[in-house]
C-alpha cells in the first residue's frame with residue numbers, strides 16, 4: 001500500500017519508528033517531512049499528509065505530533081480527509097471500521113513506540129464496515145462545503 005507520513009519536530013522520533021515499521025511491512029512510504037529536530041509548525045505537515053491522501057497519491061496517511069491533536073485538526077481541513085487521533089489498538093481499529101478514517105494520527109508524547117506500531121498494524125488490518133456507518137460518514141463529507149454549520 002502507498003502511505004503518506006508526516007510529523008512535526010515533536011512527532012519525529014515516533015515517525016521514524018513508524019516509517020521503519022511500514023517499510024518492513026512492504027509498504028511504499030512517502031515521507032512528507034519534517035526531517036530535522038528544529039521547531040516547525042504541525043499544520044504544514046498535517047496539510048501535506050492530507051493533500052497526498054485527498055489527491056489520491058497515497059491510499060492512507062499517518063500523521064504524528066506531540067499529542068496527535070493539532071496535526072489531525074489540520075489534516076481534517078483538507079477535503080476528503082477523515083483523520084482520527086488514536087491511542088491504542090481499539091481506537092485504531094474502530095477509526096477504520098466505523099469512521100472510514102483515511103489518516104491515522106498519534107501523539108509521540110502520549111504513546112510509546114510499541115503501542116504505536118500495534119495501533120498502526122490494527123488500523124491497516126481493519127476493514128471499513130460501511131452499512132449503518134456509511135450514512136454517518138456521508139453526513140461528515142456533506143459538511144465539507146457547509147457554510148452554515150449543518151442543517
Ligand code: RB5
Pocket residue numbers: 008010011042065066067068069070071
Ligand atoms: C509542539 O510543541 C506541539 O504543540 C505539537 O506537536 C502538537 O502536540 C500540537 O497539537
